[in-house]
Amino acid sequence: MLEDKIKNTIRDVIDFPKEGIIFKDITPILEDVRLTSEITDALVQKSKMLQPDAIVGIESRGFFWGILMAQSLGVPFIPVRKKGKLPYKTISYKYDLEYGSAEIEMHEDAICEGMNVLIHDDLLATGGTAMAAAELVNSQNANVVGFTFLVNLTFLEGNKRLKPYTNNIISLVNY
Amino acid sequence: MLEDKIKNTIRDVIDFPKEGIIFKDITPILEDVRLTSEITDALVQKSKMLQPDAIVGIESRGFFWGILMAQSLGVPFIPVRKKGKLPYKTISYKYDLEYGSAEIEMHEDAICEGMNVLIHDDLLATGGTAMAAAELVNSQNANVVGFTFLVNLTFLEGNKRLKPYTNNIISLVNY
Numbered sequence: 001m002l003e004d005k006i007k008n009t010i011r012d013v014i015d016f017p018k019e020g021i022i023f024k025d026i027t028p029i030l031e032d033v034r035l036t037s038e039i040t041d042a043l044v045q046k047s048k049m050l051q052p053d054a055i056v057g058i059e060s061r062g063f064f065w066g067i068l069m070a071q072s073l074g075v076p077f078i079p080v081r082k083k084g085k086l087p088y089k090t091i092s093y094k095y096d097l098e099y100g101s102a103e104i105e106m107h108e109d110a111i112c113e114g115m116n117v118l119i120h121d122d123l124l125a126t127g128g129t130a131m132a133a134a135e136l137v138n139s140q141n142a143n144v145v146g147f148t149f150l151v152n153l154t155f156l157e158g159n160k161r162l163k164p165y166t167n168n169i170i171s172l173v174n175y
Numbered sequence: 176m177l178e179d180k181i182k183n184t185i186r187d188v189i190d191f192p193k194e195g196i197i198f199k200d201i202t203p204i205l206e207d208v209r210l211t212s213e214i215t216d217a218l219v220q221k222s223k224m225l226q227p228d229a230i231v232g233i234e235s236r237g238f239f240w241g242i243l244m245a246q247s248l249g250v251p252f253i254p255v256r257k258k259g260k261l262p263y264k265t266i267s268y269k270y271d272l273e274y275g276s277a278e279i280e281m282h283e284d285a286i287c288e289g290m291n292v293l294i295h296d297d298l299l300a301t302g303g304t305a306m307a308a309a310e311l312v313n314s315q316n317a318n319v320v321g322f323t324f325l326v327n328l329t330f331l332e333g334n335k336r337l338k339p340y341t342n343n344i345i346s347l348v349n350y
Contacts (some may be wrong), residue, residue, distance in 0.1 A: 031251035076206035
């Protein structure tokens with residue numbers, strides 16, 4: 001089963017990025033050509049019915065399957081990046097982290113009014129970054145039709161934070 | 176012609192990231208599904224004969240066509256990231272920039288001895304980062320069989336810096 005294959009390939013890294021956190025390292029998946037492709041197919045299969053007009057991928061790990069999904073679905077790929085990285089005129093959204101805050105940006109002309117947008121990242125934790133990406137989409141009068149993740153750390157209840165945007169929160173693996 | 180299509184789609188951003196620099200913004204290409212796919216095909220076509228065992232993609236923009244090429248060629252994708260981003264044990268290489276220095280990392284088990292590795296990034300400027308990635312590959316007793324870029328800013332003579340690693344320096348667009 002795909003879920004088991006993914007779980008068996010993800011590497012747990014203890015105390016990264018800080019003590020007490022068990023980090024889910026997805027880079028071993030990228031070394032498995034077939035598994036990478038099966039994941040793309042599964043994400044595409046589950047999100048096809050949402051008929052997205054574009055995929056928004058969150059820097060940096062959201063770029064991997066974000067671009068693969070966009071190419072497979074035949075829709076534009078739009079990168080969301082940390083503040084200061086995108087060269088052209090941007091819109092930005094600032095959000096709180098456990099300690100301090102973060103800010104992400106999108107090019108101001110990347111999304112048009114009324115577009116149906118799917119937001120992708122590798123992992124859903126507390127949902128802060130995905131929520132910020134959804135706010136950027138909504139600020140352009142476009143619609144968030146779904147979120148896709150490889151992994152959902154359900155115990156952090158990210159789903160709750162994303163439900164106001166859409167009920168379509170798709171993940172392939174839950175912990 | 177592909178080169179013209181790419182040139183017509185790239186957006187010049189004046190004074191980014193600092194005054195006097197004209198930044199080549201490739202994000203409009205990502206919004207063009209067909210052009211993105213044609214670029215993948217062209218890069219794959221030109222690098223197939225080098226028979227790479229893996230593609231190394233440089234964070235963040237090297238992830239886009241890096242993963243697309245890896246999937247198309249049927250080889251593993253290995254991300255090179257800025258210091259502190261990769262969770263597992265890493266090898267790192269520090270290099271000089273115009274002002275100060277930068278450091279990139281790769282997981283220590285990502286590349287095996289004797290592997291033939293292709294290094295990909297979106298743009299070749301002075302070649303500092305690509306050279307650092309090549310040093311990481313060589314430090315594992317693996318071989319750099321080629322570099323691929325969408326864009327080569329030839330007036331910065333990055334080629335000269337990369338030639339000691341391999342003569343196979345491929346780019347689709349030259350300025």
